[in-house]
Amino acid sequence: MKDFIIDRNLKELTEHRTVALPMACYETTINQNINGYIPLHWHDEIQFVLIVKGETIFQINEEKLTVREGEGLFINSGCLHMVEDKNDSGCEYICLNVSPQFVLSQELYTSYVNPFIQATNLPYLHLDTKELWTKNILDAIVKINQLMQQKPPYYEIDITIQLTLIWKNLIINGFQLEYEQMEMLKNHRMKQMLNWIHTHYAEKILLDDIASAGQLSRSECCRYFKRILKKTPLNYVTDYRIQKSLILLQQSESSVTDVAYQVGFNSTSYFINQFRKSMNMTPLTYKKYKNS
Incomplete structure (x- = not known):
């Protein structure tokens, strides 16, 4: 299994170079x-x-x-x-x-x-x-x-x-290149909001927090997430927390409850429920499968 490493700004951290070539x-x-x-x-x-x-x-x-x-x-x-x-x-x-x-x-x-x-x-x-x-x-x-x-x-x-x-x-295929200032701004704002989530996922997160990170209203923030990620901002937060839990569950000494709180869930039962929806198995089953 390979872990795909990205930083809090969603930028991939894999070093894309050999010794001689970038x-x-x-x-x-x-x-x-x-x-x-x-x-x-x-x-x-x-x-x-x-x-x-x-x-x-x-x-x-x-x-x-x-x-x-x-x-x-x-x-x-x-x-x-x-x-x-x-x-x-x-x-x-x-x-x-x-x-x-x-x-x-x-x-x-x-x-x-x-x-x-x-x-x-x-x-x-x-x-x-x-x-x-x-x-x-x-x-x-x-x-x-x-x-x-x-x-x-x-x-x-x-x-x-x-x-x-x-x-x-x-x-050579004659692309008509365009430089839309608004497109650049939208891309930048989306990265800012994702960056904020990836920094604060273990804390309590409100929609207002995410919107303010992108300098947007709550409704505009929701439109950005729906358009780009096809989900609400808070659904994205839940999915990201589950993603982060996968690595922690593979550590033999960690319990499901510990992991739930470490990644920002304030209820073990809610974590188990959301994990099952996302992974089609419980966190404990996943943990046993990975540590067997």
Whole structure:
């Protein structure tokens, strides 16, 4: 089981780099994550994904889409996203995370990279195999993954060549880039509210607290959560507390009651009830299963 580490601002803490390169390329199986899915997070790196088995549902900012075997996805820098397996397909994918500054040389970055990562109308691109440019990108992801695993002589240079090809194929398709100040503000406010929840989840939380963290009214705060996360702010708090309880329940010395209070529930029975709804088992069953 792999724990997916994010900080209180939902920013992923995994170091996306090898010793030599400001990037990472790895294969991942969604249901091997501690939560059974990849929780909501964001990172400065741009991300390319290629599904090698099964199918998955990605949520990027407010949108959800299904990505099937053989297809891929580009997720832009700073975009909130989460991933879950679709129909228990045992989905596996190659994930390529790259620092935007590494995509092209510094001289070309300003003209050919920065405008794309700042654009508010390009949170993601679905890469199917119908177009030549998308197929070129998917092929290059496979090549980079092979180079990272085999590390032949000068593989770092070969990787930079493949990255340049990926980026050229992505930008030659005439996107009309837009820069909506309101979109940037909405994204920032959502991250502020999530950041506040992730800092204070173990305390008593009121809707007013969350709304004030995003400088919004209560009703506007609820609209943000409904639109982006398809749930109320307080439902999100409950789900996040249960997420945090999973790690604590795996510690052999912790009791269910201790864990309930540690993650912010003020009633053990309510914790058990909510845990069962979310995980289809009681916390005690989960604890025994993980410690057996």
